Each structure stands twice: as C-alpha cells, then as structure tokens.
Amino acid sequence: MIDRVPVVKMCNIKKNFGGVQALKGVDLVLHHNEILGLVGDNAAGKSTLMKILSGAYIPDEGEIFIEGKKINMASSRDAHHYGIEMLYQDLALANNLDVVANVFMGREKMNFKIGDIGILDEHYMERETERLLDRLKIDLASVRLKVESLSGGQRQAIAIARATAFNARVTIMDEPTAALSVAAIKKVLDLVKELKKQGNSIIIISHRIEDIYQVSDRMIVLRQGRKVCDTRVTGDIDTFREHVVAYIIGARDDYA
Amino acid sequence: MPLINNPEETALIKSANKILQENIREWGMYIALLVIIIIFTITTKGVFLSSRNISNLINQTGYIAVLAIGMTLVIIISHIDLSVGYLSGFLGAVAATAMEFWHWSAPLSIALIFALGILAGFLTGFLVGQMKIPAFVATLAGWLGYRGALQLVTMHRGTIVITNNFFNAIGNGYIPDLSFIPDVGFLRGIHKLTFLLGILVIIFYILSEINRRNRMLYHNFKVSPIHLFIVKLVLMSALIGVITWILSGYRGLSWTAVTVIVVVLFYHFIMNRTNLGRHIYAVGGNPEAAQLTGISVKRITYTVFCSMGILAALSGILYASRFKSATTTAGTLFELDAVAAAFVGGASPSGGIGKISGSIVGAFVMMSLTSGMNLMGIDISYQYVVRALVLVAAVVFDVATRNKKEEIT
Ligand SMILES: Nc1ncnc2c1ncn2[C@@H]1O[C@H](COP(=O)(O)OP(=O)(O)OP(=O)(O)O)[C@@H](O)[C@H]1O
C-alpha cells in the first residue's frame, strides 16, 4: 500500500490571512484507501488546510499532487473534477432551499441542456437524495422540506449526504460528528468505514479523539499552523489519547 | 395519538405551520389587491372596473411589471437596482432618437437598446460582482448617470414624438380577433380570441394546481383541506374569468399584456425549472455555500444584472410606445414602484426569497393604487404618501409573518 503513489500529497503549504499565519509550511500525505485523522486545537489550521485541498482557498505557497501529478487547485470546481469532496464545518447549506436542492447544489442533474443551462431532473434528484439519506439511516418526513426547518443533526446529515453523493475519490469531513447524538455518531462512523470498503480515501477532522481512533489508519496533529505529529493509529485508546493530546497542547514537540 | 416527541414529527408539524404562514403571506397580497379593487370600484362608482379602465390599467402595469420581475431576481440575490427607472427612460429616448432622427427601423432600434440594456447590466454587474461595491451605491450612481443621459438625449426638443406605427402598436395595439367565429348570442361584440385564451388559461390553471397538490401529497406535505382547495380554485378561476370577460368586452388582449405574459412565463420557467434559477436562489440563500459547491457567484451576479438591463430596455419600449414619445421625465420613480411591487409580492429584503408570480400581483397592487387615485382625482402629493404607506405595510407584514414563523421554530 505504502509503496504506491499516494492519492494526495501536499507539500510545504503556507497560508496567511492578513497578519495571521494560519499555515506555516505543512506537508500531508494521504494513501489510497486510507482513513486519515486530522486533529489539533482550535485555530490550529485544520479547516484551512482542508479548504486548500478542496479548492476553497488558494495557498500562498506550496504544491499539491493528486496521484503523483502536480495540479493547480483554483476552485471547488477543480476539486470536484479531481474527485475531491468536502463536508464543511459550517455545513454550507442554503436555508431557503429544500433538501434535494441542497444535496445537488451546484451539480444539479439535468434532463436537457443548452450550454450550461438545463432543465432540472427533479425526479432523479429526489430519488437519489432519498437513497443517500437512507444509507445514513436518516428519516426525514420529506426530502422537499426546506433546510431551515430541520434540526442541527438533520442538517449535518444533509451535508454528509452531499459530500458522499458524487462517488468521490477523496472525501474530506470537517467535524462530521459535531452536532450529533451518540447514536447518530455511530451511523456516521459506520458510513466512513463503509466508504473505505468501497475504495474511498478519507480525511476526517474531529475534536473527539475516540472517533478518530475508531476509524482512522493514521493520524496527523496540527499545532499553530505546523504539523507536530504523524503517526499510525495503534495501541489502546487511553495510551493513544494521552500520546496525541501531548502533541495537541504542545507538551511534546519533537517532530522532525 | 402519541405525543409529538420525535424530531421528524416535530419537523413535519413545524413545516406544516410554516406552509400555513407562507400561505398567509401569499393570501395577504391577493386580499390587499381585492380590497384595493373593491374600494376604488365603490369610490369611482364602478368606473374603476370598467373594461376601458382595466384595459388601461393592464397596459400601464406592463412597464412596471417587467421591471418588477427583473428586480425580484436582483432582490433574491440580496442586491437592489435603483438605476433602472432612468435607464428605462434613457433607453426609450435612444430608441426614439434612432427611429426619428437616424431613420432606423423599429426592430433595429429595439435591438440597439436591448444591447445597451445588456451593456448597462454588465456595468452594474462589474461594479457589484467584481469590484464588490454595494449595489445601493453603484446603482445610485447609475440613477444619476442615466438621468443625465436621458436629459442629454431629449435636450434639444424636450419631447421626441415617435411616428413609427409598428413601434407604437406595442404599447397601444391589441391582438387581432378570430373573424371566422360568428358574432352571435353572448359572443356579440366580444373579442373571441381573448375569450378563448381566457378559457384555456382557466383550464391550464386548474390542471396545474391539481398537479401541484398531488405532488405535495406525494411528498407528505400538509395541504389545505380539499374543500378549501376547491374554494381557492373556484375563486381564482372566477377572477381570471372576470378579467377575461372585461377585456373581451373592450378591445381584447393588448400586445403589452401579451409581452408581459411571455416574460412572466419565461422567468417563471427559468426560476423554477432550470439550474440557473436554482443557482440564483442558492446565491441569495447562502453565497459562501453556493461558491463552495461550485456555483460562480460572480457569474450569477452578472447574469441577474444583465437580465435587469434587458427588462429595463423592454420597460422603456413599452413606456415610450404607449405614449408615442420620449420625454425628459420618462422612467421617473419606476425603480421604486418595481422595488415596492417585489416586496408587496413577497420578496424578502434579506434575500433568497421571492416569486415571479408574487411580483406581478405586487405590480398590480401598486398600479391599481395609482390608477384608482388618479380616477378619484387625489392630489399627487397624497398619492406618494399612500404608496409609501403600502410599501411599509408590505415589509412590516412580511417581517411580522416571518417572526411568527421563528417563534414556532
Ligand atoms: N477566512 C479567513 N479569514 C481570516 N482568518 C482566517 C480565515 N480562515 C481561518 N482564519 C484563521 O486561520 C487560523 C486557522 O483557522 P482554522 O479554521 O483553519 O482552524 P481549525 O484548526 O479548523 O480550528 P477549529 O477546530 O476551531 O475549527 C485561525 O487563526 C483563523 O482565525
């Protein structure tokens, strides 16, 4: 597995926001069919790094390779093109639209097209949305409900459904379990494992180390815009957590 | 019945309440229109409802209605366009100049101002979408600029009289009648084609409402009880029937009305059935999310302002041809009527929400007010105050019904 070309390789990524150095030169490798956990304190730069991979931000410096090929990621469209999907931490849903419209936002299925504009295939999108929500075992009264009328957990499920709707090569999940009940968290983690079985490569950000421990093969810790730890997920949960937390809070800092 | 304690069921009840609230919002504007019509019919001793006046009212509403449609899209993406009134006046004057002084044909002149309308929309799109200047400021500059341009074009003569018959027919002509249907029975003196079209519209309306209800049932939405639904169908059909009867009793359907109907159907289709419409709503609801899912907010902004520019040109054509002339004051305050029409029609000042059908009703509310108050001979100063009150009432009503929704949530 390791000897193959990694599906994603990010080298020396730097990003500043005004005076804030959010990323100070981060490397990241994601292997084929691997689940990579990404942890770190608030403002460590996790979301920023992933938004660079999903085309939402342009890095100030650094290179990105997909399947060993250097690419220029300039927009979400580019990321979609390379099969990279992201679930955003703030969910990125439009409250004024219904569930179906949100799941397919920006990538509506169309019956008939002239140039970029086409007639929506509502029937297909409805059925597909129902199928995706079924897979997450989310029960909605209707996929035609407006998102503003849904609960936090339901909204999160919609965002997960969208991130997993397009058979991505790489799925990034930024805090997929944040607003969820214990039962719902289990469903999401099961889905992550299921996606891996289907051949997907996944990056998952979470503040819940036990989530990462349960599903991930490897884990990276970011601290103040730097990578401070890159380790396989091994050992029992308590030792593992202790090990990781030491890096998160900066008690240990020995990354080469 | 079990207690409502699972989240899905609560969500369903919430959404049912929401639908009810939304319907109150929608019914509100029909009720407002009805009240206005009844009041003016009484105060003018029936003149307001005469075939002649209704026909005029429709032609008058035309040039505001097309602006209101464009404005609805602009408001949906959380912007505003204050420049379109004078833009419409200016483009009308350019068309008049082209026909009268350059001796261009009507179609060529019309093509010219459509092109200029797109250009103007592109300019606004550039300032708002590219340079990120607040639309209010950018289009206020447009308001000034087009006003100046209008005065420059009409400076020499004050008023440019348009002599092109084809052009003038757009604002004054009526569709031809079917001459092969005999003029007998209740059809005596009736415009048969208009009558026939009215009946077709009623049939189409009933079928599409039934279709819509079935779809809502399929999606487990709470729908109004069947008898209420039938009452609604009967009332709306009666309304269309009355309008048809009134119009067929005069000269039938005007070309202006035909133009507005085509524009309404086109925009309704775009907004509800195509990805473009979906993207416009998405940008209005959450621009960051839209951008992240691959929608270009910039492109949508350009598109919406260009559509506004085209409709401003159309409004200019309808107005200039109706009065067979271009004047220095053409287009004055049109933008405010268009904005008011959109708000009365249910567009939300915070973006993301608005319907083409609503804005058309809104346009009729605003123009009925003007027409009725003119018939009553009310002084123009009071007219402004009344229109201001209606605008405020619409937005207050909107905010109030929305807050109520939030209380339920
Ligand atoms: N769009 C932005 N504009 C300005 N500063 C930003 C922006 N996005 C992130 N930052 C800054 O970059 C730093 C890293 O933020 P980031 O969101 O990547 O942290 P995070 O690791 O995801 O934290 P959390 O666990 O709280 O989500 C923070 O200091 C943040 O304020």
Ligand SMILES: [Mg+2]
């Ligand atoms: Mg984050």
